[in-house]
Amino acid sequence: MRALFDGEVGPEVSSAMQGGEYCTTSGQAGVDDRTAQWQDMLSATHLPWTVQVDPCDDERLFEAWVRRWWIDDLALVDCECSPCSGTRQRRQLADTDGEFVVVLMTRAGSETVSQGDVETAMRPGDAVVWDSTKSARFSVWEPLSKRSLVIPRAALDEVKGRAWTKTGVSLKGDSPATRLLSSYLDTLSASLPVLGSSAVAAARNATLELLMGALRPDGDAPSTSAAQPALRAAMDRYIERHLLDGSITPNALAAAHGVSIRTVNRIYNAAGQTVGEVIRIRRLAHAREELSESDRPVSVIAHRWGFSDTSHFSRSFKAHYGTSPTEYRSSARPPGGAAVQRPVAAVQGPAPGRGETEVTPARG
Numbered sequence: 279m280r281a282l283f284d285g286e287v288g289p290e291v292s293s294a295m296q297g298g299e300y301c302t303t304s305g306q307a308g309v310d311d312r313t314a315q316w317q318d319m320l321s322a323t324h325l326p327w328t329v330q331v332d333p334c335d336d337e338r339l340f341e342a343w344v345r346r347w348w349i350d351d352l353a354l355v356d357c358e359c360s361p362c363s364g365t366r367q368r369r370q371l372a373d374t375d376g377e378f379v380v381v382l383m384t385r386a387g388s389e390t391v392s393q394g395d396v397e398t399a400m401r402p403g404d405a406v407v408w409d410s411t412k413s414a415r416f417s418v419w420e421p422l423s424k425r426s427l428v429i430p431r432a433a434l435d436e437v438k439g440r441a442w443t444k445t446g447v448s449l450k451g452d453s454p455a456t457r458l459l460s461s462y463l464d465t466l467s468a469s470l471p472v473l474g475s476s477a478v479a480a481a482r483n484a485t486l487e488l489l490m491g492a493l494r495p496d497g498d499a500p501s502t503s504a505a506q507p508a509l510r511a512a513m514d515r516y517i518e519r520h521l522l523d524g525s526i527t528p529n530a531l532a533a534a535h536g537v538s539i540r541t542v543n544r545i546y547n548a549a550g551q552t553v554g555e556v557i558r559i560r561r562l563a564h565a566r567e568e569l570s571e572s573d574r575p576v577s578v579i580a581h582r583w584g585f586s587d588t589s590h591f592s593r594s595f596k597a598h599y600g601t602s603p604t605e606y607r608s609s610a611r612p613p614g615g616a617a618v619q620r621p622v623a624a625v626q627g628p629a630p631g632r633g634e635t636e637v638t639p640a641r642g
Contacts, residue, residue, distance in 0.1 A: 299323070302343040312340045316362065319344050323355050324426055325380070325410055326373040329364040347470045350482040353428040354467060358421070365415040377431035378410040381449075381489060383460060387422035391415075398448050400424075405449035405456060407493065425463060427485070437486045447493065454536025455491040461515065462488055462508040484508045509535060510545050517557055521564065521583070528553050557584075562598050565591070569603055570610035576603045 301323070303315045313331040320327050323344045331340045342359035382391060384400040391398050391406050393414040398406045408414055410431075449456045466481055473481065487505040513531050520526050528542045531553065535542075546553050561583040568579050577588045580603075585591035595603050 299346045300343070301345075303341055316340070316342050316359065317364075320357075320364065321370075323353070323357070324428060325366065325378060326370040327364040327366055328370060329362055331360075331362045347467060348478075349466065349470065349485055350478055351430055351433060352482055352485060353426075354463060354470070355426045355428065356424075356467065357426075358423045359418060360421055361418050363415070363417045365413070366410075367413055371411065371413065374410055376410075379429045379431055379434060380408050380410060381427040381429070381459075382406050382408070383425045383427075383463075385423040385425060387418070387420045387424075389416055389418040389422055389424075403451040405451060405460070405492075407447045407449065407489075425467075427463065427489070429486070429489070433486060434490075436483070437490045449492050453492065454534070455488070455494065458508060458512050458535060459485075459488040459492045461512050465508075465511060480507070506545055506548070509537070509541075510549075513542065513545070514556070517553075517560060521557070521561055524584075526553075526557055558594065559598070561585070562595060565595070565603070566599065566606065569607045576607075579603075 301319050303312055303319070313329060316331060317327060317329040319342065320329060323346045340360045340362065342357065344355060344357040346353055346355045348354075382400070383405045384402055386402055388402075389400050391400055391408065391414070393408045393412055398404070400406065449459075451457070451460075462484070466485070470478070470481075484505050484507060488508055491505065512535060516531060516534055517526055520530075528539045531542045532539045542553065546556060565579050565583040565585075568574065568582070569576070572579075574582075576592070580588050580591035583591075585594070592602055595601075595606070599606060601609070
């Protein structure tokens with residue numbers, strides 16, 4: 279599969295060491311050239327397709343970009359494109375080197391994906407799994423943003439997934455296992471450029487476990503050793519999002535992630551922690567940040583972050599940071615006593631990130 283992306287056919291694509299691979303269509307090309315560009319890009323980064331781009335006026339030129347990362351032998355591919363359609367028939371099936379399972383997740387826009395007798399209308403949050411050995415087709419109805427996970431069929435043997443033979447299987451977007459898979463891939467796409475080889479191998483195994491969990495009819499999140507780091511990360515994000523909501527309990531974490539309370543406790547105990555301890559540390563960290571950045575009274579900050587008793591907050595703060603809240607606030611202020619305001623980070627768009635080199639393909 280990697281050979282498809284090495285420049286034997288199709289557009290030239292960057293392969294930066296730490297930035298993944300990025301490619302975009304040329305806005306100056308005509309309809310026929312843009313169609314050929316998009317077909318080459320899609321075939322190189324996913325699997326061979328034949329595509330059709332409808333002619334459009336000068337104000338609505340077809341545009342598309344693709345970014346791909348490798349999770350060992352798994353390909354994680356993000357892309358955006360204007361309305362178009364595509365098919366995989368005998369020729370494209372014959373040109374596919376190997377057998378793959380493809381997970382497609384719609385992030386924005388809409389498209390229809392069909393395989394066999396199954397047609398799935400994809401909206402944001404929806405996911406579908408299809409088989410590379412069978413004919414397929416898609417139609418993009420409006421500007422689309424999606425993520426694909428391309429998995430060699432042989433890799434599923436390692437998680438007892440070879441028996442998976444259905445085509446066009448829809449994943450329930452509201453199931454804990456599907457949500458966990460989606461959020462894990464979000465985190466992984468940002469982390470892959472800096473992961474070492476052993477971490478990438480672990481991430482690959484976790485990805486397979488999470489996929490098989492999402493394919494199970496019960497939709498429960500897997501709690502195997504390979505999946506536990508992803509589950510822990512998802513629970514930590516849940517805690518961070520709900521720190522201001524009041525009480526966060528192991529019961530709530532278990533219900534939100536489709537696992538047992540015992541699994542929740544086991545995952546945190548493996549790191550020598552309890553759920554309550556993690557929550558307390560995160561609340562103290564936010565309170566500490568607010569002490570240095572605002573002039574609110576200590577009692578108000580303590581109450582905001584879940585400490586109903588100011589004395590208890592002060593004791594907990596000093597035990598964790600070695601200083602009282604008042605002493606910390608004084609030492610954190612610059613001369614003059616003004617609160618320190620941290621700069622707001624700029625939000626980056628879909629352009630190539632750090633370490634990437636954008637290469638616009640052109641057909642000669």
